[in-house]
Amino acid sequence: MQLPNTKTMRHVISLVIENESGALSRVSGLFSARGYNIESLTVAPTEDASLSRMTIVTSGSDDIVEQITKQLNKLVEIVKVVDLSESAHIERELMLIKVRATGKDREEMKRLADIFRGRIIDVTDASYVIELTGTQAKLDSFVSAIEPALILETVRSGICGVGRGERVLKV
Amino acid sequence: MVLTGAEIVIRCLQEEKVDYLFGYPGGAVLYIYDELFKQDKVRHVLVRHEQAAIHAADGYARSTEKVGVALVTSGPGATNAVTGIATAYCDSIPLVIISGQVPVGAIGQDAFQEVDTVGITRPCVKHNFLVRDVREIADTIKKAFYLAKTGRPGPVLVDIPKDITAQKCEFEYPQTVSMRSYNPVVKGHQGQIKKALQLLLEAKRPMVYAGGGVVLGNAADKLTALVRKLGLPCTNTLMGLGGYPATDRQYVGMLGMHGNYEANMGMHYCDVLLAVGARFDDRVIGSPAHFASEPRRIIHIDIDPSSISKRVKVDVPIVGDVGEVLGEMLAMLDAGAETNDQESLGVWWKQIEEWRRRDCLKFNQGEELIKPQFVIQKLWEVTGGDAFVTSDVGQHQMWAAQYYKFDKPRRWINSGGLGTMGFGLPAAMGVQLAHPGSPVACVTGEASIQMNIQELSTCKQFRLPIKVVMLNNRYLGMVRQWQEIFHGNRYSESYMNALPDFARLAEAYGHVGIRVDKPGDVEGALREAFQRKTDLVFLDIQVDQTENVYPMVQGGKGLTDMILSAEDL
Numbered sequence: 001m002q003l004p005n006t007k008t009m010r011h012v013i014s015l016v017i018e019n020e021s022g023a024l025s026r027v028s029g030l031f032s033a034r035g036y037n038i039e040s041l042t043v044a045p046t047e048d049a050s051l052s053r054m055t056i057v058t059s060g061s062d063d064i065v066e067q068i069t070k071q072l073n074k075l076v077e078i079v080k081v082v083d084l085s086e087s088a089h090i091e092r093e094l095m096l097i098k099v100r101a102t103g104k105d106r107e108e109m110k111r112l113a114d115i116f117r118g119r120i121i122d123v124t125d126a127s128y129v130i131e132l133t134g135t136q137a138k139l140d141s142f143v144s145a146i147e148p149a150l151i152l153e154t155v156r157s158g159i160c161g162v163g164r165g166e167r168v169l170k171v
Numbered sequence: 172m173v174l175t176g177a178e179i180v181i182r183c184l185q186e187e188k189v190d191y192l193f194g195y196p197g198g199a200v201l202y203i204y205d206e207l208f209k210q211d212k213v214r215h216v217l218v219r220h221e222q223a224a225i226h227a228a229d230g231y232a233r234s235t236e237k238v239g240v241a242l243v244t245s246g247p248g249a250t251n252a253v254t255g256i257a258t259a260y261c262d263s264i265p266l267v268i269i270s271g272q273v274p275v276g277a278i279g280q281d282a283f284q285e286v287d288t289v290g291i292t293r294p295c296v297k298h299n300f301l302v303r304d305v306r307e308i309a310d311t312i313k314k315a316f317y318l319a320k321t322g323r324p325g326p327v328l329v330d331i332p333k334d335i336t337a338q339k340c341e342f343e344y345p346q347t348v349s350m351r352s353y354n355p356v357v358k359g360h361q362g363q364i365k366k367a368l369q370l371l372l373e374a375k376r377p378m379v380y381a382g383g384g385v386v387l388g389n390a391a392d393k394l395t396a397l398v399r400k401l402g403l404p405c406t407n408t409l410m411g412l413g414g415y416p417a418t419d420r421q422y423v424g425m426l427g428m429h430g431n432y433e434a435n436m437g438m439h440y441c442d443v444l445l446a447v448g449a450r451f452d453d454r455v456i457g458s459p460a461h462f463a464s465e466p467r468r469i470i471h472i473d474i475d476p477s478s479i480s481k482r483v484k485v486d487v488p489i490v491g492d493v494g495e496v497l498g499e500m501l502a503m504l505d506a507g508a509e510t511n512d513q514e515s516l517g518v519w520w521k522q523i524e525e526w527r528r529r530d531c532l533k534f535n536q537g538e539e540l541i542k543p544q545f546v547i548q549k550l551w552e553v554t555g556g557d558a559f560v561t562s563d564v565g566q567h568q569m570w571a572a573q574y575y576k577f578d579k580p581r582r583w584i585n586s587g588g589l590g591t592m593g594f595g596l597p598a599a600m601g602v603q604l605a606h607p608g609s610p611v612a613c614v615t616g617e618a619s620i621q622m623n624i625q626e627l628s629t630c631k632q633f634r635l636p637i638k639v640v641m642l643n644n645r646y647l648g649m650v651r652q653w654q655e656i657f658h659g660n661r662y663s664e665s666y667m668n669a670l671p672d673f674a675r676l677a678e679a680y681g682h683v684g685i686r687v688d689k690p691g692d693v694e695g696a697l698r699e700a701f702q703r704k705t706d707l708v709f710l711d712i713q714v715d716q717t718e719n720v721y722p723m724v725q726g727g728k729g730l731t732d733m734i735l736s737a738e739d740l
Contacts, residue, residue, distance in 0.1 A: 070477035
C-alpha cells in the first residue's frame with residue numbers, strides 16, 4: 001500500500017457523450033462539485049449528430065486524474081473516455097486576436113503573423129484580426145511576442161485533441 | 172392504444188409492478204393524480220411533506236429488493252424532495268421519482284411553482300430526465316427503472332411538464348432497454364479473483380470488511396459462506412449491518428468512528444484486507460495517512476470502479492457485482508484443494524479475542540437513570556433480534572447500530588451517508604407497508620423525530636403499527652457530545668428546550684403514547700408496545716442526558732486512536 005501520488009500534471013481528456021441538453025452541465029457540474037480543475041473545455045457534435053466530442057484540459061496528480069476519468073465514465077450519458085496524454089496525440093487550439101495596426105506596427109503585425117503562419121482575416125485602417133492555430137504553447141508565444149498595449153482582444157477556443165495513428169476514439 | 176401522457180405514466184408504473192407510490196399532489200401533477208384515481212393497482216400513500224415521500228419510498232426499497240417510487244409536484248414539491256433524494260443517493264438506494272413540471276412553453280419563464288428540477292437534483296441523482304414529448308414518457312420511465320436498479324443503484328428522477336401529461340400518443344411499454352452509454356459490469360475479472368483468493372489463502376492476519384454493497388447486492392449469504400469457510404474475522408460498516416450475522420462468533424462488530432475496539436484494531440493490523448462493497452470513507456478509516464502507516468495488502472470488490480482506490484490505494488481491485496464475485500471465489504475454493512494457514516490464523520484469532528476482552532460496549536445500568544444502550548439491548552431482546560429497525564441520525568443511531576445485533580440483511584434502515592435527521596419515521600412507513608405484520612421499530616431522538624413528526628398523521632391514515640422508540644435526552648446528543656469533548660463543554664444551541672409532551676402528542680394524532688422514566692419500566696413498555704399489533708405506539712423514554720457514544724475515534728485521527736470511555740478523555 002502506498003500514499004497517494006501528489007505530483008500535479010497536465011492531462012488532456014477526450015470523451016464522447018450523447019448530444020443531449022444538459023449533458024455539458026453534467027460534466028462541468030462534476031468538475032466543480034468534486035473540486036477538479038478545468039483549464040479548458042471544448043465541445044461540438046461529431047459526424048454522428050447524436051454524439052458530441054469533448055476535449056477537457058485538466059491538471060492533477062495521477063490519483064486525481066484516475067478519479068476524474070472514473071467519475072466521468074460513471075455519468076450515464078458519457079459513452080467513452082480516454083486520457084489522450086497517456087500516449088502520442090495532437091493538440092490544436094484556435095485563436096482570434098485583434099491587434100492595433102497603425103503606423104510602423106502595421107507592417108510589424110503582418111510580419112509577425114507570417115512568421116507564426118497566422119492569417120489576417122479582418123482589416124480596418126487601425127486594426128487586424130489574426131487567426132492562428134497551433135498548440136497552446138505556440139499561441140502563448142505569439143501573444144507574448146506582441147506588445148501588450150497593441151492587443152485589443154483575444155479569443156481562444158481551448159484545445160481539441162486527437163490520438164496519433166491507429167488510436168481512435170469512436171463508438 | 173392511444174393514451175394520454177398521464178395514463179401512460181400510470182400504465183408504466185403498473186408494468187413495473189409498483190404496488191406503492193408515495194406522493195403529494197399539486198398543480199403540475201393533477202392529470203397524473205386523476206389517472207391514479209381511476210385505477211387500483213398502484214396504491215398511493217399520501218404523506219404530509221414531500222421529503223417524507225422520498226424517505227418512505229427509500230425505506231420501502233431498502234427493506235425489499237424493489238425500486239421505491241415517489242410522485243411530487245413542481246417547484247416546492249420538488250425542492251422538498253431534494254433532501255430525500257440526496258439521502259438515497261449517498262446510500263445508493265434505487266428510487267424512481269416522478270416530478271411534475273410547468274408546461275413546456277412556460278419553462279424558463281419564471282412560472283408559478285417553477286424550478287429547474289433537473290438542474291437542482293443533478294448532483295444528487297444517478298441520472299435525471301426532462302421529458303419534452305409525450306412519445307418519450309414510456310421509454311424514459313423504462314430507462315429510469317433500469318438505471319435505478321442496475322449497476323451501483325441510485326435515485327433517478329423523471330421531470331414531466333404538465334401539458335405533456337394531457338397530450339396523447341400511441342402507448343407500448345418497451346420490454347427491453349439498451350443504452351450504448353451505460354453498460355454496468357457484472358462479472359468480475361477471473362484473473363483478479365484468482366489473485367485475490369491466493370492472497371487471502373496466504374494471509375497470516377486476514378480481515379473481511381463488508382459494507383452496504385453486500386446488502387444491496389443481496390450477497391449476504393455468499394459473504395457468510397466465504398467468511399465461515401475460511402474462518403476469517405468479519406466486520407461490517409454502518410451500512411453493511413446484517414450483511415454478516417452479528418451474533419456469529421466470527422463477527423467482530425461494526426468498525427469506524429464508533430466501531431468496536433476489536434474491529435478497528437483488526438482493520439488496522441491485518442496483513443490482508445478483503446473489502447467488499449465498501450468505500451473506505453472518512454467515518455470508517457479516519458485518516459487515510461494513518462491507515463496507510465501499517466503495511467497491508469487490500470483486495471477491493473465493488474461494482475463502482477470510482478469507489479476503488481479513491482481514498483486508499485488498493486492492490487487487487489475487482490470490479491463487479493459483489494454476489495457474482497463472491498460466488499466465483501467460493502466456486503474456486505471448492506474446486507481447489509488449498510486451505511489457508513491455520514496456525515497463523517489461530518495466533519491472529521488469539522489476538523482478536525484479546526482485543527474483544529476489552530468489552531468496549533460495556534455499560535452500567537443503575538437504578539435511577541435509563542441508559543440509552545440498555546433500551547436498545549432490551550429492544551433487541553423483546554423483538555427476538557428479528558425486527559426491522561429504522562433510525563434517525565445522532566447518538567441513538569450509533570447505539571442502535573452497536574447494540575441491536577442484526578443477523579439478517581435489510582433489517583437495519585438508516586441514513587448512513589448523508590446523515591439525514593427526520594429519516595426514521597417516514598422510512599419506517601415504507602418498511603411497514605412492504606412488510607405488513609412484521610415488527611418495525613423506529614429508533615429516534617427527540618430532535619430528529621421533530622423533523623418529520625407530521626408523518627404520525629400518515630401513519631394513522633394508513634394504519635401503520637410502527638413502534639417509535641424515542642431516546643429522549645433533551646439534547647442534540649451527538650452535537651452535545653462533540654461540544655463536551657472538543658469545545659470545552661460550551662453547549663451552543665444543542666439544548667432542546669420547550670419540548671412537547673410526546674406521549675400526548677402521539678395521542679392527539681390518534682396513536683398510543685407511553686412515557687417511560689424508570690429503568691425497571693423499559694422492558695414492560697417495549698413488550699406492551701410490540702403486543703399492540705395494530706397500534707402505533709410512541710415510547711417517550713427519558714434517558715441519561717450526559718451519556719456519550721463510545722468507543723470514539725475523533726474525526727481525522729487514526730482508527731487505533733480510540734476513546735473507549737469517559738475515563739480516556
